[in-house]
Amino acid sequence: MNITALKPFKITWAVLLCTFFSALAHAQENLYIPLETQHNALVLSVSNSHDLNIAYYGKRLNSDKEYSSVLRQYNQTGDYSQVLDAAYTSAGSRNLMEPAISVIHADGNTSLSLKYISHKVEDLDENISQASIKLEDTAYGFNVSLYYKLYKKEDVIEQWSELSHNEKGPVELTKFASGNLYFRDAQYYLTQYHGDWAHEMNPETSLLTHGIKTIDSKLGTRANLFQPSVFMVAMDQPATEDEGTVLFGAMEWSGNFKIDLELDYRDNLRLIAGMNNYASSYKLEKGEIFETPKFLHLLSHNGKGEASRKLHSWAKDYKLLDGNGERLTLLNNWEATYFDFEEKKLFELLKDTKELGVDLFLLDDGWFGNKYPRNNDDAGLGDWQANKRKLPNGVSSLVKEAGENGVKFGIWIEPEMVNPESELYHEHPEWVIKQPKRKEHYFRNQLVLDLSNPKVQDFVFNVVNDLFLENPELAYIKWDCNAVIYNAYSSHLDKQSHLYIDYVKGLYNVLERIRKKYPKVPMMLCSGGGGRVDYAALEYFTEFWPSDNTDPLERIFMQWEYSYFYPAISVANHVTEWGKQPLKFRVDVAMMGKLGFDIVVGELEQKDLQFVQHAVKTYDDIKQIVWQGDLYRLSDPKNTDFASLMYVNEEKDQAVVFNYLVNNRYGQGSKRPVKLGGLDPEKRYRIQEINLYPGTSSYIDSNQVYSGDFLMKIGFNPKVGKGKESVLLKVEAVR
Ligand code: GLA
Numbered sequence: 001m002n003i004t005a006l007k008p009f010k011i012t013w014a015v016l017l018c019t020f021f022s023a024l025a026h027a028q029e030n031l032y033i034p035l036e037t038q039h040n041a042l043v044l045s046v047s048n049s050h051d052l053n054i055a056y057y058g059k060r061l062n063s064d065k066e067y068s069s070v071l072r073q074y075n076q077t078g079d080y081s082q083v084l085d086a087a088y089t090s091a092g093s094r095n096l097m098e099p100a101i102s103v104i105h106a107d108g109n110t111s112l113s114l115k116y117i118s119h120k121v122e123d124l125d126e127n128i129s130q131a132s133i134k135l136e137d138t139a140y141g142f143n144v145s146l147y148y149k150l151y152k153k154e155d156v157i158e159q160w161s162e163l164s165h166n167e168k169g170p171v172e173l174t175k176f177a178s179g180n181l182y183f184r185d186a187q188y189y190l191t192q193y194h195g196d197w198a199h200e201m202n203p204e205t206s207l208l209t210h211g212i213k214t215i216d217s218k219l220g221t222r223a224n225l226f227q228p229s230v231f232m233v234a235m236d237q238p239a240t241e242d243e244g245t246v247l248f249g250a251m252e253w254s255g256n257f258k259i260d261l262e263l264d265y266r267d268n269l270r271l272i273a274g275m276n277n278y279a280s281s282y283k284l285e286k287g288e289i290f291e292t293p294k295f296l297h298l299l300s301h302n303g304k305g306e307a308s309r310k311l312h313s314w315a316k317d318y319k320l321l322d323g324n325g326e327r328l329t330l331l332n333n334w335e336a337t338y339f340d341f342e343e344k345k346l347f348e349l350l351k352d353t354k355e356l357g358v359d360l361f362l363l364d365d366g367w368f369g370n371k372y373p374r375n376n377d378d379a380g381l382g383d384w385q386a387n388k389r390k391l392p393n394g395v396s397s398l399v400k401e402a403g404e405n406g407v408k409f410g411i412w413i414e415p416e417m418v419n420p421e422s423e424l425y426h427e428h429p430e431w432v433i434k435q436p437k438r439k440e441h442y443f444r445n446q447l448v449l450d451l452s453n454p455k456v457q458d459f460v461f462n463v464v465n466d467l468f469l470e471n472p473e474l475a476y477i478k479w480d481c482n483a484v485i486y487n488a489y490s491s492h493l494d495k496q497s498h499l500y501i502d503y504v505k506g507l508y509n510v511l512e513r514i515r516k517k518y519p520k521v522p523m524m525l526c527s528g529g530g531g532r533v534d535y536a537a538l539e540y541f542t543e544f545w546p547s548d549n550t551d552p553l554e555r556i557f558m559q560w561e562y563s564y565f566y567p568a569i570s571v572a573n574h575v576t577e578w579g580k581q582p583l584k585f586r587v588d589v590a591m592m593g594k595l596g597f598d599i600v601v602g603e604l605e606q607k608d609l610q611f612v613q614h615a616v617k618t619y620d621d622i623k624q625i626v627w628q629g630d631l632y633r634l635s636d637p638k639n640t641d642f643a644s645l646m647y648v649n650e651e652k653d654q655a656v657v658f659n660y661l662v663n664n665r666y667g668q669g670s671k672r673p674v675k676l677g678g679l680d681p682e683k684r685y686r687i688q689e690i691n692l693y694p695g696t697s698s699y700i701d702s703n704q705v706y707s708g709d710f711l712m713k714i715g716f717n718p719k720v721g722k723g724k725e726s727v728l729l730k731v732e733a734v735r
Pocket of ligand 1: 180334364365377410480482526527528529545548
């Protein structure tokens with residue numbers, strides 16, 4: 001254990017008493033616990049009456065002794081309750097605000113008053129330390145441990161809590177947040193996201209006003225359909241890519257979440273994030289430990305660009321499965337065939353996969369179900385046996401044929417769901433989430449299986465396990481989840497209000513088992529488009545499907561927003577027939593992530609085929625820069641006529657710049673130079689347009705050499721405009 005880096009220190013009463021503002025702040029603080037990352041400090045303080053408060057969250061100071069002076073610089077109105085800035089706001093005693101935790105004790109009492117008991121800070125490795133702070137309500141023997149995992153280089157903090165008790169009977173947890181923060185800035189600009197199917201990740205930025213703004217989900221599964229838990233809060237003024245203090249936040253939880261942003265009467269912001277307590281009070285037995293999921297946050301003082309670069313590097317090193325590894329390019333048959341295929345057609349598609357030059361063929365929905373064949377989306381879900389008419393020789397003959405074509409084979413499943421028109425539904429109606437006394441209500445003609453039930457967990461595990469046992473060479477899984485939970489009721493659970501939480505824990509159980517046995521097989525997280533992506537799920541998945549909407553124009557905006565939170569290597573982009581743009585435009589947009597295709601290769605004109613084959617090779621050449629490079633968003637399509645994004649490798653000697661026209665009105669395009677980012681000012685670079693369509697030429701003079709200094713201060717014009725709607729540039733240092 002190393003407590004030197006984050007050691008608490010005492011300050012004398014005398015110092016505090018002689019300061020003018022002390023009475024207005026926390027006069028009685030006598031212990032400070034600075035939790036420091038490379039650039040920031042989240043400073044907790046313990047008052048004389050043992051309340052644990054948040055003294056500060058901002059830039060790290062050179063001397064940790066000075067954190068005790070921070071609050072004295074504020075001259076705000078009084079804190080009547082003295083718990084406004086609690087590190088874990090508890091309900092029912094002095095608190096008057098939104099709580100982080102509320103409980104009903106075994107004796108029916110609803111008050112909670114948590115006091116600091118002890119803390120420890122451990123270095124887990126050179127970059128990570130973890131603080132744990134014990135709190136207790138001594139009147140009741142109710143215990144809370146707060147955890148803070150600090151990733152120093154990335155300035156990322158993960159927060160969660162553990163709740164337990166020694167009361168005579170069970171305690172009802174009625175709210176159980178993962179984290180509670182408190183800010184004392186002048187103004188707060190919240191950026192949140194909303195959406196629907198095919199319309200994911202629409203940003204909205206607004207000034208937070210007094211009262212509570214809540215971002216939440218009550219959908220159970222596919223929890224992000226209407227809004228994801230990712231958000232930003234810019235302090236004092238809206239943040240730009242390069243300027244401003246901004247907090248990025250997200251729940252690492254694939255179910256219902258709730259994020260409350262409460263601007264209090266002192267104009268300070270209380271941020272409370274966790275699982276949603278909606279319909280979810282939790283009965284906690286004596287001795288049982290309730291662990292909340294992690295709330296992730298990261299504070300940057302240099303704008304949204306820096307915040308996202310740090311988040312990407314954290315994600316690749318610590319969260320996303322195989323974040324620094326390889327990915328497979330693929331051909332998917334969903335839009336090429338929908339449910340209409342049989343073995344012969346798939347054999348042809350396997351040849352197309354080879355002809356295209358991608359790594360893998362991904363067989364989508366429609367390959368299973370016999371009594372209730374999956375020929376459209378109203379039957380068969382749950383019956384994971386190959387359909388005998390379509391695939392008389394099973395999945396294994398496809399895997400074999402793929403091998404003979406020199407490509408890999410992957411398959412789509414949606415193992416958490418069931419169509420009422422299925423053998424599974426008839427055999428195990430008790431495995432289905434539905435209310436006994438209510439009419440069934442379907443989302444895409446389907447219902448959700450009850451993953452709180454261990455038998456269902458075994459079933460779901462075996463859907464995957466059986467596929468691998470029968471086809472050891474299976475190289476990829478697309479895991480879909482199309483329905484939300486209606487009529488939440490489990491015939492397995494005694495306590496219905498545990499369902500939303502136990503469902504997600506059951507899901508993680510299954511994924512954990514899968515990953516134990518098949519640690520590295522790439523899996524795509526899909527949820528009727530981008531209905532489910534978060535950093536808890538991404539510990540088990542190598543990539544996610546952002547949206548069924550693959551219209552490249554829409555995708556430019558969507559991928560831009562996703563790029564704040566998720567690295568390009570995790571974002572699966574497919575070239576499809578959506579949208580009216582030429583093939584080159586569609587391919588260029590899909591290249592800004594993990595490239596795939598969902599087109600009928602056999603129907604491509606010769607030139608188009610030649611282009612895509614070459615594009616796959618070009619992608620091979622640039623993919624490491626896109627996947628592992630640093631991202632700079634240069635021109636925002638929301639504010640300008642074109643989008644421009646750039647990835648730079650670690651050595652700063654190679655970069656790729658993606659430019660797309662988003663406004664087709666007369667004369668629009670890149671009228672001014674675009675300032676590049678992340679280059680070495682001392683290095684000299686050549687810029688070349690790549691991925692040209694056969695027979696077209698570039699306006700860019702690739703012989704010209706520019707200094708990094710010039711490219712970052714003056715910029716470079718990608719010459720985007722009519723006739724050049726998308727321009728891909730490769731920037732290379734001249735040796
Ligand atoms: C969902 C997915 C699609 C496709 C279909 C298959 O909508 O998002 O990509 O797999 O299911 O039914």
